[in-house]
Amino acid sequence: MFNRKTKASLLASSVIFGSLVAAPAMAQDDQSDDPTIESGAADERIVVTGTRIQRRNVETAAPVAVVDSEEFQLAGAVNVENVVNTLPQVVPGITSFSNNPGNGTASVDLRGLGATRTMLLVNGRRWMFYDTNQVVDLNTIPQFLLESVDVVTGGxxxxxxxxALAGVINFRLRDLDGAEVGGQYSITERGDGDRWQVHGAIGTDFAGGRGNVTVFGEYFNREDIFQGDRDFSNFALGGSPLQQLGSSLPPETRLTYxxxxxxxxTSFDGPNSGLAIFGSPGSLREYQTPGDFYNYAPVNYLQLPQERYLLGGYASYEVAPALELYTEVTYVNNRVDSELAPTPILVNTSLDIDSLVANGFIDAATEAEFRSLDATETGTDQNDGLIDVQVRRRLEEAGGRRNLDERNSFRVLAGARGDITDFLSYDAYYLYSRTRNSNIQQGNASVSRFTAAINGTGDEQINIFGAGTLTPDMVDVFRIQAQNGDISDLQVANVALSGSFGDFALGVAEPVGFAVGAEYREVNSRFIPDEFLASGDVAGFNAGEPTDGGYNVQEVFAELNVPFETESGMRFEANAAARYSDYSLDTVGGVWTYAGGLQFAPIEDIRFRVQYQRAVRAPNVAELFQGSAIGFPGANDPCATTAASSGTLRTLCAANGVDTDLLDDLGSSDPAVVAGAQNQIQPDGQIAALFGGNPNLAEETSDSWTFGVVLQPSFIPGLTITADYFDITVEDAITTISLQQALDICFNDVQDLSAPQCAGFVGRRDTTGSFGRPPLPTPNLGGANIAALTVSGIDLQINYGIDLGFSLLGNGASDLDLSFLGTWNEVANFSPDQADPTNVVECAGQFGLNCGEPTPSFKWTARANYIDGPLTVSTRWRHLSAVDDDDPFTDYFVERIAAYDxxxxxxxxDFNETVTFTVGVNNLFDTLPSSPEFNSDGQVINDTNTLLLGDFNNAEQMNTYPSxxxxxxxxxxxSVVVRF
Structure with a gap:
């Protein structure tokens, strides 16, 4: 018979528990029903996430958070990310709405400390990672088999x-004794974004219950939604006042003389001096801002399409009491597309006037303008028949930039465990996982081929002088398809002994528990770009050099748990853990980690706990060995602000290559003049920068404290109140200083171009005074052990369950379960230079360029379940408090995002406990980012945009934070699930 909890158990199982919130074990009559238990009945030894010691209770000094499988059913969540990222202690990582940036995966960021600092386990053991950053893709975890998701925050x-600096998330899979098939279909009210899933699993006990085999399979498909399908994301917004903006690389071609x-x-003698555009094919005219900006938004994905096949199984067989063999096998094929607007390309070159005329690419008026300019040039350039220009073109005729990631992942594990004596057991296993990603990029262009084809030095000349002028044959001259690959593998060999001895009880208590063991772990990862990306001769997707590296570590570890209990029922418990790790990396070598905690329960109604943990994180393959790659982060050039019109900043910007006339225009009283100068100094919100690895990186360290109390008053049956304070500090954090921070340090703080902090910006502006795209990107922003991260706050959980004493369906009685889980973020600080205590970015209650995703001061989830026999009616309330922009120097259109519910x-x-049918609606009141209203100039005129984020440099994408x-x-x- 299929093992399944009844609806009456929803008091604990329907609640999303927070990361520092313990599962209320004392409120449960039967501990075998508690989702933190790995295996065994209530009178058997169990294993709780956060310790390797087998115990007879689930109370720990480091409280365990639990998301039960029922929550996934009630939330209609097929992908794990859809529930995990709603936890109050989680800041969303990469999701199904991450198109730019995005890589087709889903990650989790515990406490906002970063996905690389959150360890993910399945059944208490490491899972497979997918790239050189060694991050687990949540898409590879079978949601339909989850028993629970346990979370421990803190090292x-x-x-x-x-x-595990931020903590651990452990996904527990359930054994089956029976079969189930099921499926789910989801669709938005607007009739798009279809998602459907089918799955099947079968399990059986054999050999008199000494063995179990479970096999499973799943197919999932998610359809795309484009940004143009929603009013709030149909336009690229920016500027002050907020208006329809976009890119300065239009399909008509913009020229800078x-x-x-x-x-x-000439057409270059307009309000935007030096700039002109081909308003119609072959005909040049003045360039207008923002009217000639290209709106790239509608052709970008809002929801990424996905197709997934998942197969696997696990089995165990007890050969003898001292030997149980077990194995796990998983294979996942995951295909995710991302789609960006057609390739923007920028080149500086010379145009041959005679060649353009002979090919009929320009009309007589444009020819006259070119010849007039040529005749008035000086030196050898005069009357040479060439015009020196910067070309900015959107290659619409080449199609959109499509990025297909197809990841094939598999993981195999074999192990043995058993009881050596009544008080001593062992567990040994070996696992190997491997992920191979095939990345195919369409819509790229070869910069060298494109340049040669427009200046006449190539075999063929192409017509870029107007929208739609490129024929398919012309496109074939420069269009390239890039094929890249990633290969990542993980090996772990682990052996552990656990048991108990002695009895320190003054009355009745458990024996002292312990665990000792050793582990060998090896990671390797490679990124293999094709020749175009590796050489940098590419426009469209970012170029990058190959990455190849790995390391291994040998470890020994030990844990100890000592309980004390008096005859009156007063209980004390102390625990300690330590691990020594010897890395093959010379920069890390041998390191210690350790932990200690105490629990004190003066009476059964109340329990206090405290835990300290010291944790480390060795640098990953990307941080150590990544080849140089070009990125385009959002940033504001200080020389494009009005502050650059005078004083030291003006002098600095002029010395850095910004035209003094433009700097004077920044101080104009005419907003149009100021805007024109800003658009020339910084024509785009993204600035090219280099990123790469640093083989000299050492380990990060963290110190975390938790203090908590659990109240279960006997005079209010069914009530549990849990509160935990957390404080985590990460030192020597590996950080790639953001381009914005680097610009601010150089131009606003140091203000000395000869200083090391400014070296990367010298000689990096092009002839227009703006930071150029390749071959003039800003400096390598590689990682270093220089930063500090601090988070602190309180998690509060309240659970209350009551028997209502009546039934609407005639079942005699019904239950009402109420739950509240909230987090108060007291501190969420980032110190880019831990040696400078005055340089701290405070992100609690903030969002923006420095803080990224919003970190609300208060975030909570509340759920109410009415359970009447086979019927469950459930409602969930998700809340985020208001957040403010983190830039104190600039007033954006939206400085504050209002509270969100x-x-x-x-x-x-349930039909006879065989068939479960579930229907639901998420976002019942259709709460969306506000749709803007525009005047005739394209400016936003309504001021009710609670989610539109002012300047487009601040928004992650889609004019909001879609994750x-x-x-x-x-x-x-x-959804429907049928069990046999």
């Missing part, structure tokens, strides 16, 4: 090893 390296000829009377509703019905705020709208789902 857990002493128990599990490197990476780079010569010294007289522009008077979502209501979800679910109805579930934090819902972008689908009212969303319906229906």
């Amino acid at each position: 857990a390296s002493a128990v599990y090893g490197s990476d 780079l010569g010294d000829g007289d522009e008077t009377g 979502l209501i979800d509703l679910t109805l579930s019905y 934090t705020y819902d972008v689908l709208g009212r969303d319906f789902f229906a």
Whole structure:
């Protein structure tokens, strides 16, 4: 018979528990029903996430958070990310709405300390990672088999090893004795974004219950949604006042004149001096801002399409009491597309006037303008028949930039465990996992081929002088398809002994528990770009050099748990853990991690706990060995601000290559003049920069404290209140200083171009005064052990369950379960230079360029379940408090994102405990980012945009933060599960 909890157990199982919130074990009559238990009945030894010691209770000094499988059903969540990222202690990582940036995966960021600092386990053991950053893709975890998701916040390296600075998330899979098939379909109210899933699993006990085999399979498909399908994301917004903006690389081709000829009377002599555009094919005219900006938004994905096949199984067989063999096998094929607007390309070159005329690419008026400029140039350039220009073109005829990631991942594990004596057991296993990603990019262009084809030095000349002028044959001259690959593998060999001895009880208590063991772990990862990306001769997707590296670590570890209990029932418990790790990396070598905690329960109604943990994280392959790659981060050039019109900043910017006339224009009283100068100094919100690895990196360290209390008053049956304070500090954090921070340090703080902090910006501006794209990117922003991260706050959980004493369906009685889980973020600080205590970015209650995703001061999830026999009616309330922009120097259109609430509703019905049918609607009131209203000049005129984020440099994408705020709208789902 299929093992399944009844609806009456929803008091604990329907609640999303927070990371520092313990599962209320004392409120449960039967501990075998507690989701933190790995295996065994209530009178058997069990294993709790956060320790390797087998115990007879689930109370730990480091509280365990639990998300039960029922929550996934009630939330209509097929992908693990859809529930995990709603936890109050989680800041969303990469999600299904991460198109730019995005890589087709889903990650989790515990406490906002970064996905690389959050360790993910499955059944207490490491899972497979997918790239050189060694991050687990949540898409590879079978949601339909989850028993629970356990979360421990705070360093857990002493128990599990490197990476657990923020904490551990353990996904527990359930054994089956029976079969189930099921499926789910979801669709938005607007009739798009279809998602459907089918799965099947079968398990059976054999050999008189000494063995179990479970096999499973799943297919999942998610359809795309484009940004143009939602009003709030249909336009690229920016500027002050907020208006329809976009890119300065339009499909008509924009030219910047780079010569010294007289522009008077030409199209370059307009409000945007030196700039012109082909308003119609072959015909040049003045360039207008923002009217000639290209709106790239509508052709970008809002929801990425996905197709997934997942197969696997696990089995165990007890050969003898001292030997149980077990194995796990998983294979995942995951295909995710991302789609960006057509390739923007920028080159500086010379145009041959005679060649353009002979090919009929330009009309007579444009020819006359070119010849006028050529005739007034000086020196050898005069009347040479060439015009020096910067070309900015959107290659629409080449199609969109499509990025297909197809990841094939597999993981195999074999192990043996058993009891050596009544008080001593062992567990040994070996696992190997490997992920191979095939990345195919369409829509790229070869910069060298494109340049040669427009200046006449190539075999063929192409016509870029107007929208739609490129024929398919012309496109074939420069268009390239890039094929890249990633290969990552992990090996772990682990052996552990655990048991108990002695009895320190003054009355009755458990024996002292211990665990000792050793582990060998090896990681390797490679990124293999094709020749175009590796050489840098590419426009479209970012170029990057190959990455190849790995390392191994040998570890020994130990844990100890000592309980004390008096005859009156007063209980004390002390625990300790330590691990020594010897890395093959010379920069890390041998390191210690350790932990200690205490619990004190003066009476059964109340329990206090405190825990300290010291954790480490060794640098990953990307941080150590990544080849140089070009990126385009959002940043504001200080020389494009009005502050650069005078004083030291003006002098600095002029010395750095910004035209003094433009700097004077920044001080104009005419907003149009100021805007024109800003657009020339910084024509785009993104600035090219180099990123790469640093083989000299050492380990990060963290110190975490938790203090908590659990109240279960006997005079209020069914009530549990848990509060935990957390404080985590990460030192020597590996950080790639952001381009914005580097610019601010150089131009606003140091203000000395000869200083080391400014070296990367010298000689990096092009002839227009702006930071150029390749071959003039800003400096390598490689990682270093220089930063500090600090987070602190309180998690509060309240659970209350009551028997209502009546039934609407005639079942005699019904239950009402109420739960609240909230987090108060007291501190969320980032110190880019830990040696400078005055340089701290405070992100609690903030969002923006420095802080990224919003970190609300208060975040909570509340759920109410009415359970009447086979019927469950459930509603969920998700809340984020308001957040403020983190830039104190600039007033954006939206300086504050208002408080945000979502209501979800679910109805579930069991038919004879064989068939469960569930329907629901998420975002019941269709709460979406506000749709802007525009005047005739394209300026936003309504001021009710609670989620539109002012300057487009601040928004992650889509004019909002789509991983934090819902972008689908009212969303319906229906699912059915049949059990045999």
